[in-house]
Structure formats: C-alpha cells, structure tokens
Amino acid sequence: xxxxxxxKASTSPPGGDAGGEEDKRDxxxxxxxxxxxxxxxxxxxxxxxxxxWPCLHQWLETRPSRQVCPVCKAAISRDKVIPLYGRGNxxxxxxxxxxxxxxxxxxxxxxxxxxxxHMSFGIGAFPFGVFTSTFNFGDSRPSAAPRGTAQYDExxxxxxxxxxxxxxxxxxxxxx
Amino acid sequence: xxxxxxxxxxxEIKEVINGDQVEDAALKLELVNDNWMDLRGExxxxxxxxxxxxAFKLEIKVPETYxxxxxxxxxxxxxxxxxxxxxxxxxCLDILKDQWAAALTLRTVMLSIQSLxxxxxxxxxxxxxVATQYKENPExxxxxxxxxxxxxxxxxxxxxxxxxxxxxxxxxGIEEHKARVALSTNDWxxxxxxxxxFS
Numbered sequence: 001x002x003x004x005x006x007x008k009a010s011t012s013p014p015g016g017d018a019g020g021e022e023d024k025r026d027x028x029x030x031x032x033x034x035x036x037x038x039x040x041x042x043x044x045x046x047x048x049x050x051x052x053w054p055c056l057h058q059w060l061e062t063r064p065s066r067q068v069c070p071v072c073k074a075a076i077s078r079d080k081v082i083p084l085y086g087r088g089n090x091x092x093x094x095x096x097x098x099x100x101x102x103x104x105x106x107x108x109x110x111x112x113x114x115x116x117x118h119m120s121f122g123i124g125a126f127p128f129g130v131f132t133s134t135f136n137f138g139d140s141r142p143s144a145a146p147r148g149t150a151q152y153d154e155x156x157x158x159x160x161x162x163x164x165x166x167x168x169x170x171x172x173x174x175x176x
Numbered sequence: 177x178x179x180x181x182x183x184x185x186x187x188e189i190k191e192v193i194n195g196d197q198v199e200d201a202a203l204k205l206e207l208v209n210d211n212w213m214d215l216r217g218e219x220x221x222x223x224x225x226x227x228x229x230x231a232f233k234l235e236i237k238v239p240e241t242y243x244x245x246x247x248x249x250x251x252x253x254x255x256x257x258x259x260x261x262x263x264x265x266x267x268c269l270d271i272l273k274d275q276w277a278a279a280l281t282l283r284t285v286m287l288s289i290q291s292l293x294x295x296x297x298x299x300x301x302x303x304x305x306v307a308t309q310y311k312e313n314p315e316x317x318x319x320x321x322x323x324x325x326x327x328x329x330x331x332x333x334x335x336x337x338x339x340x341x342x343x344x345x346x347x348x349g350i351e352e353h354k355a356r357v358a359l360s361t362n363d364w365x366x367x368x369x370x371x372x373x374f375s
Contacts, residue, residue: 033279035180059278062244070278
C-alpha cells in the first residue's frame with residue numbers, strides 16, 4: 001500500500017503535495033459525468049451518477065427514444081433524478097423547473113406594458129355586424145312607445161346614457 | 177454546447193497526458209493545428225496478439241455536439257482486422273455509433289479500440305475479406321495481421337515468408353502496398369494474387 005502511494009506521489013507533477021492531490025480527488029468526485037466540470041444544478045440518477053441538470057437534460061434531448069444513463073446505461077428519465085442541495089445553496093430551487101433554454105413566452109408580441117400586462121384588439125366579424133343591424137328585414141321587434149308616455153321618457157333616458165357611455169369609451173380609447 | 181465540447185477536449189487531453197493508470201502509459205492524444213475538433217491518437221498493440229509491439233495511429237474528429245454525439249474515429253495506420261477496413265481504416269465499434277454514451281471519453285474510446293484489436297467480432301465485420309479469413313483460416317489471419325503490424329505499425333516481428341512474396345510481386349512491377357493487399361486477400365497465393373491484379 002505504502003509503496004504504491006509513494007510511487008504515485010513521485011510520478012505526480014512537482015509542486016503538488018499529498019494534501020493537494022487529496023483535494024483534487026475530492027473535487028473530481030463532484031464532477032459532472034458529462035462536462036467533466038464541477039456539477040452545477042446537480043442532479044443524481046437512481047443509479048447514483050452525478051450530472052449537471054443542463055448537461056443531462058441535453059443528453060436526454062439528444063436521444064429521446066433511448067434514455068439511458070450516460071455512465072452505466074441504466075434506464076433514466078427526467079422524473080427519476082434527484083436534485084442535490086448543498087448547504088451553500090440557499091434557494092433550493094429544483095433545477096428541473098428552471099428553464100434550461102430560452103423560450104419565446106409571449107405568443108402575441110404586439111402589446112405588452114412592462115411585465116405581465118398584455119392587451120390585444122379583436123376585430124371579429126365587424127363588417128357583418130353592420131349588415132346584420134342595417135338589413136333587418138322582417139324584423140318583428142315591438143315598435144317604439146308613443147311619445148308622452150312614461151315608457152317613452154325612460155327609453156330616451158337610456159339611449160342618452162348609452163350615447164355618453166359610448167362617447168366616453170371612444171375618448172378613453174383615443175387618450176388612454 | 178460549443179463550449180462544453182472545447183472545454184472537455186482540453187480536459188481529456190490533460191487527463192491522458194497526466195494519466196496515472198498503467199494502460200494510459202501506452203496512450204497518446206494531441207491536437208492537430210491547435211484545433212480541438214481535429215485530434216490524433218496513438219496506442220500500443222495489445223500484448224499476446226498479432227498486433228503486439230505496434231503503434232497504431234488514429235484520426236479523431238470531434239463534432240460540435242460532443243459529448244452528446246460520438247467522435248468520428250478511424251485508423252491512419254493500415255490494420256489487418258475483421259472490424260477495421262483494410263482500405264479506409266473505418267472502425268466498426270458499437271460505442272462509436274448507437275451505443276455511444278456522453279460519459280465516455282477519448283481515453284475510454286482508445287482503450288475500447290485497443291481491446292477490439294485483442295477481441296475481434298467477426299460476425300459484425302467491417303472488412304468482409306478479413307473476416308472470412310479470420311473465421312476460415314485463423315492461423316493465416318494471425319500471420320497476416322502480424323505482418324501488417326510489422327510493416328505499417330513498426331512492430332518488431334517480421335514474417336519473412338510474406339516479405340519474400342511481396343518482393344516477388346514488386347519485381348513484377350507492382351506497387352508495394354497494392355502487392356501486399358492482393359496477397360493478403362488471396363491467402364498469400366502468388367498465382368491467385370497476380371491473377372487478381374491483372375484481371
């Protein structure tokens with residue numbers, strides 16, 4: 001035992017003492033098996049292999065039909081990996097819930113004010129609406145109430161209110 | 177993606193150079209023209225095989241999508257082996273195709289190719305002529321492989337009988353490598369080889 005470790009120490013490049021080598025090995029223990037760098041957003045598979053989630057995600061995306069562990073080829077899937085949260089990791093956010101690639105979230109890029117408020121105008125069947133109200137042949141709506149009755153006053157009042165509401169709406173559209 | 181590939185290749189080269197395992201001593205890996213997508217590998221022929229003592233050079237092309245897709249590897253040294261094309265150097269090895277895994281490295285790939293030389297898969301051949309000889313005349317196959325290792329990979333074991341036969345064809349005005357291929361594919365029968373060459 002002692003001999004082999006001595007032999008190793010002598011073959012290691014100068015400048016690295018035994019402690020440094022130990023540290024190096026510890027570091028390698030926490031390397032992602034895909035990018036060979038220290039794992040970030042680390043996840044571990046059921047078979048015990050450590051990866052960065054972005055790396056593993058890309059591996060699973062590369063061959064969706066054959067999802068196997070890149071190390072031991074055991075079956076692996078998005079739902080069967082465990083995120084690792086170290087002490088320094090205060091947020092403890094599941095890396096799988098983070099977006100791993102930028103997506104275009106706004107489906108309609110026209111009107112958006114700051115974050116979260118979206119507005120759009122629908123035209124609908126506008127020109128046909130005109131026809132339906134203009135060409136109302138054979139309309140059997142009740143005729144207007146005769147002048148002077150209470151019903152006539154009420155109808156006049158309502159139509160004025162609706163007119164003002166319409167004007168306000170148009171003004172709001174223009175100036176808002 | 178691009179960055180992972182370049183970073184990994186640099187790390188892998190360092191690992192091969194500083195390799196502390198015994199089998200790593202026989203491996204070489206270096207960049208061609210400082211371009212991480214283009215590498216040269218070299219390994220020693222495995223002991224107790226016809227390839228013993230030879231140094232085999234590999235051309236390694238790394239795709240931008242590495243390590244999610246395998247590197248393209250072929251022999252630059254001529255090799256007589258059922259799973260290696262004697263013409264192009266193409267290698268028939270599952271991990272270079274559908275069995276690739278992202279945790280494999282150029283080091284493990286080279287070790288796999290090294291062990292492929294020791295354990296051929298004649299039922300999944302890359303070179304049908306070689307595979308047939310391997311199955312039907314294993315002794316002649318081993319001798320031919322040893323001869324090719326001696327000539328092309330700098331192996332120490334001469335096969336004088338084959339050297340002389342190649343000389344005979346060279347004297348007939350045939351280029352050396354062509355002569356060797358013709359003899360190898362015709363079970364070292366000079367008559368059959370010449371017939372093959374002049375037909």
